[in-house]
Amino acid sequence: MKLIKDKVAKLSFVALLVTVTAAMFYTPTASAHGEKSQAAFMRMRTIHWFDLNWSKEELKVNDTMTISGKFHVFAGWPETVDKPEISFLNIGIPGPVFIRAGSWIGGQLVPRSVSLELGETYEFKVLLKARRPGDWHVHTMMNVKGGGPIIGPGKWVTITGSMGQFTNPITTLTGETIDLETYNLSNTYFWHAFWYALGLAWLAYWARKPMFVPRLIAVDSGKADSLISPTDRKVALAFAVGSIAIVAMSMSSTNQQYPVTTPLQAGLLRGMKSIEMPAPTVAVKVDDATYRVPGRAMQMTLTVTNNGDSAVRLGEFNTAGVRFLDAKVTEDTTGYPDDLLAEEGLTVSDNSPLAPGQTRTIQVTASDAAWEVYRLADLIYDPDSRFAGLLFFYDEAGNRQMVMVDSSLIPSFI
Amino acid sequence: MSASQSAVRSRAEAVKVSRTFDWLICFTLFFVILGGYHVHFMLTGGDWDFWTDWKDRRLWVTVLPIVGITFPAAVQSIFWWRYRLPFGAVLSVLGLLFGEWVNRYLNFWGWTYFPVNFVFPSNFMPGAIVLDVILMLSNSMVLTAVLGGLAYGLLFYPGNWPIIAPLHVPVEYNGMMMTLADLQGYHYVRTGTPEYIRMVEKGTLRTFGKDVAPVSAFFSGFVSIIIYFLWHFFGKWFGKTNFVQST
Numbered sequence: 001m002k003l004i005k006d007k008v009a010k011l012s013f014v015a016l017l018v019t020v021t022a023a024m025f026y027t028p029t030a031s032a033h034g035e036k037s038q039a040a041f042m043r044m045r046t047i048h049w050f051d052l053n054w055s056k057e058e059l060k061v062n063d064t065m066t067i068s069g070k071f072h073v074f075a076g077w078p079e080t081v082d083k084p085e086i087s088f089l090n091i092g093i094p095g096p097v098f099i100r101a102g103s104w105i106g107g108q109l110v111p112r113s114v115s116l117e118l119g120e121t122y123e124f125k126v127l128l129k130a131r132r133p134g135d136w137h138v139h140t141m142m143n144v145k146g147g148g149p150i151i152g153p154g155k156w157v158t159i160t161g162s163m164g165q166f167t168n169p170i171t172t173l174t175g176e177t178i179d180l181e182t183y184n185l186s187n188t189y190f191w192h193a194f195w196y197a198l199g200l201a202w203l204a205y206w207a208r209k210p211m212f213v214p215r216l217i218a219v220d221s222g223k224a225d226s227l228i229s230p231t232d233r234k235v236a237l238a239f240a241v242g243s244i245a246i247v248a249m250s251m252s253s254t255n256q257q258y259p260v261t262t263p264l265q266a267g268l269l270r271g272m273k274s275i276e277m278p279a280p281t282v283a284v285k286v287d288d289a290t291y292r293v294p295g296r297a298m299q300m301t302l303t304v305t306n307n308g309d310s311a312v313r314l315g316e317f318n319t320a321g322v323r324f325l326d327a328k329v330t331e332d333t334t335g336y337p338d339d340l341l342a343e344e345g346l347t348v349s350d351n352s353p354l355a356p357g358q359t360r361t362i363q364v365t366a367s368d369a370a371w372e373v374y375r376l377a378d379l380i381y382d383p384d385s386r387f388a389g390l391l392f393f394y395d396e397a398g399n400r401q402m403v404m405v406d407s408s409l410i411p412s413f414i
Numbered sequence: 415m416s417a418s419q420s421a422v423r424s425r426a427e428a429v430k431v432s433r434t435f436d437w438l439i440c441f442t443l444f445f446v447i448l449g450g451y452h453v454h455f456m457l458t459g460g461d462w463d464f465w466t467d468w469k470d471r472r473l474w475v476t477v478l479p480i481v482g483i484t485f486p487a488a489v490q491s492i493f494w495w496r497y498r499l500p501f502g503a504v505l506s507v508l509g510l511l512f513g514e515w516v517n518r519y520l521n522f523w524g525w526t527y528f529p530v531n532f533v534f535p536s537n538f539m540p541g542a543i544v545l546d547v548i549l550m551l552s553n554s555m556v557l558t559a560v561l562g563g564l565a566y567g568l569l570f571y572p573g574n575w576p577i578i579a580p581l582h583v584p585v586e587y588n589g590m591m592m593t594l595a596d597l598q599g600y601h602y603v604r605t606g607t608p609e610y611i612r613m614v615e616k617g618t619l620r621t622f623g624k625d626v627a628p629v630s631a632f633f634s635g636f637v638s639i640i641i642y643f644l645w646h647f648f649g650k651w652f653g654k655t656n657f658v659q660s661t
Contacts, residue, residue, distance in 0.1 A: 088608035095526040096602040102588055109588045111600045113610040132527055143608030170597065173584040180598060184580040185531045191577045195539035196511060199504045202543055206501050210429070211436040215497040227498040233551060236500065240547035243540045244569070251572040254579045261582035264470045265592045266615045
């Protein structure tokens with residue numbers, strides 16, 4: 001019995017070692033950004049990204065690309081998330097694989113945080129310069145103070161080349177052109193090495209003599225004062241005076257070398273210019289909305305009234321970056337990420353043109369695996385089980401108008 | 415060999431054992447202090463030390479000496495009052511800087527590719543040397559706290575200025591003025607560190623115009639005095655051997 005116990009113990013130990021070793025050596029690349037883990041209601045009821053365009057899918061180190069589009073700040077912003085009064089237009093990438101060469105909202109550069117208004121729609125653009133080779137998932141992203149990062153749709157982009165070739169030339173206001181990638185590096189290394197060496201010298205001065213045991217004995221026997229000699233005092237004074245003198249001289253010479261310096265720039269940018277959206281001529285009332293869990297489909301009953309002067313059809317439902325299209329009305333021509341595009345995911349009970357002045361009640365079904373894959377179905381477990389999204393109606397001339405919908409969502413488990 | 419017999423047979427052997435013991439203790443302490451101080455500093459100083467676009471004239475100058483004088487004060491009290499060794503502060507800062515550089519080089523640059531000129535640590539060495547020397551020359555905790563603590567705060571900004579000044583040169587970028595440090599923060603994307611998290615240039619200290627750094631340094635020095643007292647007593651308490659059972 002003991003033999004068996006010993007063998008089990010030994011084998012268990014070996015198994016543990018193998019597991020630990022395997023865990024240490026198995027390091028796959030982490031390429032997601034937790035976009036699927038973020039509470040569904042946050043993605044559906046905060047920032048609605050649309051008309052997105054990634055200008056390139058493959059580029060070389062030092063090449064640039066843009067992500068452009070629009071985002072609508074949902075008027076029914078959830079109570080559980082702080083309002084976007086202090087927000088930052090970010091980009092969701094795994095570290096600085098690109099540098100953010102520029103970002104604009106409504107044509108204004110936004111290197112700092114901005115204040116956004118509920119119910120407004122903004123145009124944005126982010127200019128990226130490729131830095132590190134690899135396949136990267138590049139997301140739009142809005143950080144909201146008190147709300148966290150609100151991540152938008154992402155697309156895979158490939159960077160080729162070598163990171164060693166990356167340069168980041170900048171011309172300062174003093175007329176000097178520098179490479180920000182390596183600027184000030186040798187100066188940083190020099191001063192840190194210098195002060196570290198001085199600290200080591202101070203330590204070495206004391207470490208050359210016996211340290212702990214004899215000194216403890218001396219202190220305990222009341223001979224502590226004998227442990228510091230006059231020479232020690234002189235050396236110590238030289239270290240202190242020398243350090244202060246070096247600090248003063250290096251500061252003075254630095255000021256001579258860099259006579260023009262400014263403080264860090266900070267502060268909130270207000271008054272972002274939003275898009276003047278024409279008032280929609282289509283009025284939509286959500287009569288009810290259910291999410292059928294087994295079918296991975298959301299069904300809405302909508303009462304649609306066309307107050308315009310041309311007939312319209314419903315072409316798209318967009319929520320949390322997932323686009324459900326009625327292929328008979330519209331199709332994607334922008335190369336939108338496949339996993340976020342349900343090209344035939346929108347079914348409308350009667351999608352014949354709705355004539356001006358007409359009102360019709362329709363059943364709209366948005367179905368696709370994306371509900372499950374992007375964990376939007378988890379909405380039913382959220383503290384605020386409501387959905388929201390953008391409906392896009394098209395007239396015969398191809399003109400588009402956007403209508404916001406927002407309603408409670410009742411799950412159906414059978 | 416009975417328990418009452420010595421483990422060494424001659425004075426020369428005793429000296430050799432004592433020196434070996436010295437190096438073992440020094441080596442071990444270096445890494446113990448490094449670990450404790452590093453974690454403490456990352457948690458309290460954190461982003462102010464990580465990124466150049468957090469190294470401002472107000473909060474960086476104020477916060478870092480205050481949270482940075484802690485371990486030097488504690489280690490000093492053990493080393494000085496028990497061994498009359500005046501290198502507690504320098505040893506702590508050597509440990510901290512070693513740990514920080516390993517972290518910045520291997521983690522920030524090696525794993526996530528932030529350039530080192532954006533993520534280098536702050537320099538505490540001038541203040542640490544002066545702190546050690548004042549304790550040694552004065553043999554007084556009070557004087558070390560008052561003069562050394564103040565010096566620790568005052569020397570921090572000028573001690574780092576030669577490293578950060580080149581990054582405070584202004585640049586015009588797409589119609590906005592910013593420093594090169596601001597530009598680093600903007601260019602090198604930090605997904606989890608949005609711009610509004612940055613605590614820089616905040617406060618109402620506007621009366622002194624552009625000369626706000628010395629005022630912040632003085633304030634930091636004053637608070638460092640209090641923190642020095644506190645952590646010096648922590649060190650004394652931790653340095654006690656009351657809990658060791660005598661045989």
